[in-house]
Amino acid sequence: MTLRIIGCGNCDRGDDAAGVLVARRLHALCVETRGVEIPHLEIIEQSGDSFSLMDCWIGCERVILVDATAPSGTPGRILIWNVNADWLPEDIFPCSTHAFGVREAVELARVVTRLPQTLLVYGIEGKQFSFGAPLCQEVGRAVETVAHQILKLARTMTSPAPSCAEPSLKSPSAAPCEHAPGSDTGDVSEWHAGRCVDSSGMTGHPEADPPPKRLPD
Amino acid sequence: MSKQPTRTIKVDTLARVEGEGALYVKLKGDQVQDVKLKIYEPPRFFEAFLRGRHFSEIPDIVARICGICPIAYQMSAVHAMECALGVGIDPSVRLLRRLFYCGEWIESHALHVYMLHAPDFLGYPDAISMARDHQAIVQQGLRLKKAGNGIVALMGGREIHPVSAAVGGFYKAPSKSALKDLVEELKWALDASLATARWVSGLEFPDFEQDYEFVSLSHPEEYPFNEGRIVSNRGLDIDASEYEENFTEQHVQHSNALHSVLRGRDSYMVGPMARFNLNFDKLPDVAQQAARDCGLHAPCRNPFRSIVVRAIELVFACHEALRVIREYQPPPTPRAQTSARASTGQAATEAPRGLLYHRYVLDQDGLIVSAKIVPPTSQNQKRIEEDLGHFVSQIATRTTEEITWKCEQAVRNYDPCISCATHFLRLHLERD
Numbered sequence: 001m002t003l004r005i006i007g008c009g010n011c012d013r014g015d016d017a018a019g020v021l022v023a024r025r026l027h028a029l030c031v032e033t034r035g036v037e038i039p040h041l042e043i044i045e046q047s048g049d050s051f052s053l054m055d056c057w058i059g060c061e062r063v064i065l066v067d068a069t070a071p072s073g074t075p076g077r078i079l080i081w082n083v084n085a086d087w088l089p090e091d092i093f094p095c096s097t098h099a100f101g102v103r104e105a106v107e108l109a110r111v112v113t114r115l116p117q118t119l120l121v122y123g124i125e126g127k128q129f130s131f132g133a134p135l136c137q138e139v140g141r142a143v144e145t146v147a148h149q150i151l152k153l154a155r156t157m158t159s160p161a162p163s164c165a166e167p168s169l170k171s172p173s174a175a176p177c178e179h180a181p182g183s184d185t186g187d188v189s190e191w192h193a194g195r196c197v198d199s200s201g202m203t204g205h206p207e208a209d210p211p212p213k214r215l216p217d
Numbered sequence: 218m219s220k221q222p223t224r225t226i227k228v229d230t231l232a233r234v235e236g237e238g239a240l241y242v243k244l245k246g247d248q249v250q251d252v253k254l255k256i257y258e259p260p261r262f263f264e265a266f267l268r269g270r271h272f273s274e275i276p277d278i279v280a281r282i283c284g285i286c287p288i289a290y291q292m293s294a295v296h297a298m299e300c301a302l303g304v305g306i307d308p309s310v311r312l313l314r315r316l317f318y319c320g321e322w323i324e325s326h327a328l329h330v331y332m333l334h335a336p337d338f339l340g341y342p343d344a345i346s347m348a349r350d351h352q353a354i355v356q357q358g359l360r361l362k363k364a365g366n367g368i369v370a371l372m373g374g375r376e377i378h379p380v381s382a383a384v385g386g387f388y389k390a391p392s393k394s395a396l397k398d399l400v401e402e403l404k405w406a407l408d409a410s411l412a413t414a415r416w417v418s419g420l421e422f423p424d425f426e427q428d429y430e431f432v433s434l435s436h437p438e439e440y441p442f443n444e445g446r447i448v449s450n451r452g453l454d455i456d457a458s459e460y461e462e463n464f465t466e467q468h469v470q471h472s473n474a475l476h477s478v479l480r481g482r483d484s485y486m487v488g489p490m491a492r493f494n495l496n497f498d499k500l501p502d503v504a505q506q507a508a509r510d511c512g513l514h515a516p517c518r519n520p521f522r523s524i525v526v527r528a529i530e531l532v533f534a535c536h537e538a539l540r541v542i543r544e545y546q547p548p549p550t551p552r553a554q555t556s557a558r559a560s561t562g563q564a565a566t567e568a569p570r571g572l573l574y575h576r577y578v579l580d581q582d583g584l585i586v587s588a589k590i591v592p593p594t595s596q597n598q599k600r601i602e603e604d605l606g607h608f609v610s611q612i613a614t615r616t617t618e619e620i621t622w623k624c625e626q627a628v629r630n631y632d633p634c635i636s637c638a639t640h641f642l643r644l645h646l647e648r649d
Contacts, residue, residue, distance in 0.1 A: 049284055049377055051328055055363060100332070104345060111348040112356050131261070 002040040003154055004060040008067040008102055010047055014133030015075070015126025018143055019066040020045050021135070022122070025147035041154050053105035054114050061117035062157070064150055067093055067102045068126040068139070075127035076138030078146060083110075083119040092123065122146050221246030226609075226621050238633075240624055241471075242605065247613035252606045254598060254628070256472040267588040272298050272557070272579055276382045279575075279590070283634060284377055285328070288321040288369065289568030290590075291382040292443055293575040298384040300458075301562025301579055304555050309548035310386040311443075312541050313372065316396075317382070318442040318566075319538040320368025323406065325569035326489075326527040326534070327365060329632045330413060331358025334524050337626035338420040354416070357409055361531065364406040367399055368538060385553035396542045403539050410531035411507055417524045418511035423623070425608055426518040429600070430482065431491035434567050440499040440533055441492065443566045448495055449485065450516065457565040460574050466591065477596040484599040487571030488631060489526040490517055501540075504533040520604055520630040527632075557583025568593050570632050594633045601631055 007023025010016045023045050030041070046056055057063045069079060069092045081088055087110075088103040102121070109115045124146060127136045135143075226242040243251040263282055267275060279294045280287035292314060299306065306314075331354065332344040341347040348355040366376045371391055373379020381387045432453065436445035447463075448454050455463055466475035479485050497505065497515035508514070508529045517526060563576040571593030578586040608627050612620055 047377060051332065051359070051362060052366060052376060054359070055366070100344075104343075108345050108348055108355070111345055112352050112359070 001062055002042060002060050003062045003064065003157060004042045004044060004057060005150060005154075006044045006046050006053075006056050006063060006065045008046045008050075008053070008065065012131060014128040014130060015124075015136055015139045016068050016129050017135060018068040018124040018126060018139050019122075020047060021143045022066045022124075022146050022150070025143055026150055029147055029151050050100050050102060050105045053102065054109040057116045057119070058114075063116045063118070064120045064122065064153070065102065065106075066122040066124070066146060066150075068129075069093055069123035070125075071127050071129075072125060075125055075136055076142040077125040078142055079123040079125070081121045081123070083121055084115060084117070088121065122150070221248075223250070224617060226617055226624065228621055228625060240605070240628065242609055242620070242624060244609065244613055247610070249606050249609045249613065252602050252609065253471045254602050254605070256474045256598070264588045264590055267577075267585045270585050272302070272577070272583045272585065273384055273555070275577070275585065275588075276384065277378075277380060280378045280380075280382075282590070282592075285325055285634060286321055286568045286570065286573075287378050288317050288373070288382070289566060289573050290575075291379070292318060292566045293564050293568075293573045293590075294577075295382055295384050296443060296564030296566060297562040297575040297577050298555075298579075299562070300564055301560040301577060302384070302555050302558060302583075303560075304385050304553050306386055306553055307548040307550070309390070309546055310551065310553075312545055313387060313390060313548075315442050316368060316538055316541040316545075317372045317379075319534040319541070320365045320372060322530060322534040322569050323365025323538070324362050324369060325365075325632075326531045327358055327361035329569075329629075330417060330524055330527050330531070331355060331361070333632065334527075334626075334629050335417070335420075337622075337629060338417075338524070357412070361406055361409050361413070364399075364402050364535070367402060371395060371399065383552050385555045386548070387551045390547050390551035393545060393547060396545055400539065400542055403535055403542070407503075407532065407535035407539065410528065410535050411503075413531060414507045414511050414525065414528035417528050418513065420524065422519060422521045423608070423611075424519075425521060425611065427520070427604060427607060429491075429518060430479065430485040431494050431516070432479075432485045432487050432596075433491040433495045433572060434565060435495055436499065438499070440496050440501075440537070441567050447565055447572065449479075450495065451482070453479070457563045457574065460563060460565060460591075461576070461589070464574075464591070464596075466595070472598065474595050474598060476599040477591055478599060484603055485596065486520075486600050487593050487596045488523070489530050489569075489571075490520065490523050491571065492567060493517065493526045493529065500529070500533055501536050503536055504529050507532050520627070523630045523632075557581065570594060570634055571596060592634065594631070597631045597633065601628055601633065604630070 005023060005026060007021070008019040011020055023043050027043050042060070044056055046053060083106055088106050090103065093102045106119070106121065124139055124142045126139055224244045228240040239255040241251070241253040241255060242249065263279065267278060270278065275294045275298065276291040279290040282290050336343055336347045339347055339351070344355060369379060370376045372381060374381045381389060430449050430451050432447065432449045434441035434445035435448040446454055446456060447460060453463065463480055464477055465480050466477050469476055494516040511525050511529070513522065513525050513529065557579065559579060559581045561576070561578045563574070565572050565574045573593055574591040576589040580586050604627055605624055609620060609624065612623055
């Protein structure tokens with residue numbers, strides 16, 4: 001079954017680029033690890049119109065979405081939500097055009113029953129979102145951590161299949177942004193068809209897991 | 218004499234508009250003392266940083282001004298450059314540009330009608346709440362918007378900030394068969410647009426009319442997108458090259474976006490209502506009949522009925538897209554040759570929100586010496602404030618909460634794109 005990764009953000013607004021950079025880093029990691037079987041992995045960059053976000057997961061029942069979250073004093077903090085189990089909190093994702101962002105797109109999709117079977121949302125807390133701002137170091141490290149976590153997830157959740165080391169990268173721009181190299185690949189969550197296991201080893205059905213789950217910084 | 222109480226209504230961040238702004242209304246008793254549409258989004262200086270760039274780069278740069286109407290910026294830019302450089306375009310390219318614009322109008326109007334404006338009429342704070350009770354309607358709106366996205370993605374290379382438009386044409390022209398793939402969904406979209414018009418015409422509209430000067434493009438043979446003279450219902454009839462002789466921009470302290478006014482006259486309205494009122498006879502029969510069936514007649518002077526006008530323009534855009542696809546033959550070459558020369562070019566095209574004017578001065582190497590861009594929201598800004606002043610007078614006896622709701626709805630009549638004009642609204646209502 002296909003796993004689709006959607007990296008959201010705007011590369012021209014500092015840490016808002018986090019989701020897109022995870023998508024690009026993930027693609028680079030897949031290329032670097034050519035030979036490792038990652039079948040049915042698709043990576044999409046999404047920038048701009050959040051009303052179209054739900055179109056990005058049409059035809060795919062397993063989706064991981066990555067976006068920057070609003071500053072709250074802990075830049076680089078990684079939060080994970082199992083959206084099928086709980087609502088996304090208000091005011092945590094920076095607003096997009098017409099004040100309609102990732103949270104609104106996900107919640108609208110829930111209401112009109114267009115959520116994929118499983119949707120995991122990674123949030124990376126940003127610090128600076130102004131036009132032309134650089135990526136902060138903490139977010140740069142978190143991008144690296146999340147990319148490695150998702151890569152490990154992708155490997156563990158896909159069924160054995162012929163080698164397909166280089167996933168398709170559906171991206172409007174192939175050129176990666178520069179960002180600080182990550183130093184901490186952290187522990188990895190395992191995610192199997194609606195079950196979440198976080199790095200602390202807690203396991204449970206989504207209904208039993210009160211999101212968000214916080215991973216070590 | 219008793220002292221009348223003063224109320225101040227403030228909306229610090231107006232929802233469901235593009236960009237960042239606030240609204241301030243001061244009432245003394247039932248009398249409106251002051252209205253300000255405060256646009257505090259910082260200016261982005263696009264006109265300044267276009268200077269020194271080559272003319273061929275401009276369509277891709279100006280597309281970044283807006284995520285909702287990038288094609289409008291590209292179209293006004295390429296037409297202004299072609300005017301400056303004396304470039305003629307192939308008739309097939311002209312057709313493709315109309316199709317490109319259809320895609321943007323469908324995307325933008327479907328978004329505004331269903332997701333931004335309809336919740337106001339139905340009493341919901343947002344589209345998510347509305348979707349809980351009207352799931353099928355919201356699904357229809359999302360699919361309509363997607364039909365527009367499909368055109369833009371095919372024509373522009375991607376849905377957001379398309380990259381195919383070029384001075385002289387397109388970098389790549391689609392095949393006839395690629396366009397035919399859009400037909401079935403557009404046929405659905407045309408039917409859905411007719412259903413949309415019937416649905417929105419049944420909404421409840423405040424009894425509010427104003428004596429507007431409507432301004433839009435007018436073309437002798439077609440409903441305007443890219444070409445035509447700039448006309449008004451009060452006798453204005455000019456070429457785009459005469460725009461700056463007839464319109465001027467004014468700085469007001471409370472806004473980072475300039476207010477545009479007609480010289481020697483005053484505020485005016487651009488956008489769907491202006492286009493509809495000035496070009497009703499150029500709409501195809503299906504759209505004219507849909508308007509009549511909705512009880513919508515030109516001239517329409519009630520801005521709250523702009524939601525019906527947008528639905529009629531959805532009908533037009535879907536019908537026009539199907540016509541273009543039917544008639545299209547790929548051009549021999551997608552892009553006419555261009556060569557640099559010192560020159561000046563102006564153009565105005567019809568963005569979903571209204572007239573969008575560009576003027577560029579080029580040097581002999583084709584580098585931009587100066588640029589001027591006047592977006593629709595900048596032109597409507599003063600008119601929005603005037604609407605609010607009159608409208609609040611009508612509803613001044615209501616509670617502050619009701620006034621605030623209605624004021625936001627009145628602002629959204631214009632589907633303002635504050636990002637383009639400089640960019641969300643806060644209402645501040647003050648009563649003594």
